[in-house]
Every structure is written in structure tokens, then in C-alpha cells.
Amino acid sequence: MKTELGWHFARAGNRLNYDDGRPIIIGETHTVQGQLKLCEWGLHASKRILDALQYAPGPVIYRVRLSGEILVGNDKMCATERTYLWGYDATEILRAFARRCALDVVHLWDPPGVVLKYLKTGDESLRAAAWAAARAAAPHAARDAVWDAARIAAARIAAARIAAEAVARAAAAKAAARDAAWAAARAAARAKQNKRLTSMITAGRR
Secondary structure (H helix, E strand, O other): OOOEEEEEEEOOOOEOOOOOOOEOOOOOEEEOOOOOEOOOEOEEEEOOHHHHHHOOOOOEEEEEEEEEEEEEOOOOEEEEEEEEEEEEEOHHHHHHHHHHHHHHOHHHOOOOHHHHHHHHHOOHHHHHHHHHHHHHOOOOHHHHHHHHHHHHOOOOOOOHHHHHHHHHHHHOHHHOOOHHHHHHHHHHHHHHHHHHHHHHHHHOOO
């Protein structure tokens, strides 16, 4: 039987979305009946964790195995069966990931000290001051990309995907004169982010 390993994010509460409501339990398998259609019907997952993050409704990450009938798309898959191998609430890891994404491009501008300290420490008592200092700085594309990532780092849910996209945009800024250069720079940045996030999530497994 064909199988595919993937990543799947769920809301806190560990239940399926879209009025399904079945609980997610490690070691158990959910099944669905009917014709599969990406984004519309089936039990979904992504081969890359960064792709799964784009569709995350919440911060709970699961390593899953798809089986039965499987439909594979560009950045997601869906199947008639999905087994939950392991998982946990990755809120703090996603916040740390977002801050590290911001630090990847922080050298592209001269950030106020409080912004840099917040990114390096994740100290929530500094967040408001860091926000104010960043917004008071002169308009700057790199600053905006860095602060987008820093701001998202404070989010409760898995919105670190916005930080990843902001860093990919900033990393390609100097090469964006041509579409091919932009695409290559963005792909390289996202590959780096995917490797980082996969490592962080795997290391944080309980």
C-alpha cells in the first residue's frame, strides 16, 4: 500500500476542523470516504513543514502518515487515511523560529537596540517598546520585513509563516531586478527556513 509521510498543523484542542470535530489521538487513524480534491475534500498534509505552516489553523504540529488513496499537489497532499505518529503544541518554537527569521535580515538596516534585544531574547516585556521603536524609525523596506517577522513572533498561533515569507522577500530584495533572480533567492531562503523549522520541531519533540 502506498504511503506518504507529511506534516499537519491543528488548532489547540486537537480536533479536526470544518465541523468534523473528531479528536486527534497519537497512534490513531482518521478516514474519509468520497472523491478526493485538494483544498476541498480529504485528510491533508504537506511534505515540507514550511508548506504545512502556510495552511496552519493553529500551533499544534503533527508528524503524519497518509495512506489509502492519495492525491499529491505542489505544496500539499490529501488522502483517505491519516495516521498521527507524534505531535505537540509548538507555540514557543514557532515564536522562536519567527524571531530567528527576523534576525536573518536584521543586518539590512540599523535596528534600535530594544528591537535587537527583543529578537535575540524573546522577552515579552520588551515587545511594546520594540514595536514603538521600530515604527518610529525612518521608512525602510528591510526594516518592514524584519519587523513583520518580529511582530508575528509574538502571535499565539502559527502565524510564523508570515515571518518566513517576509524574510524570503527581504533576502531577495537586492536580486529582484529580474524575475529569475527573485525566484531563485526566494527559493533558497525558503529552503533554509524549512530546514531550520524541521530541525527545531523535531528537536522539540517530547
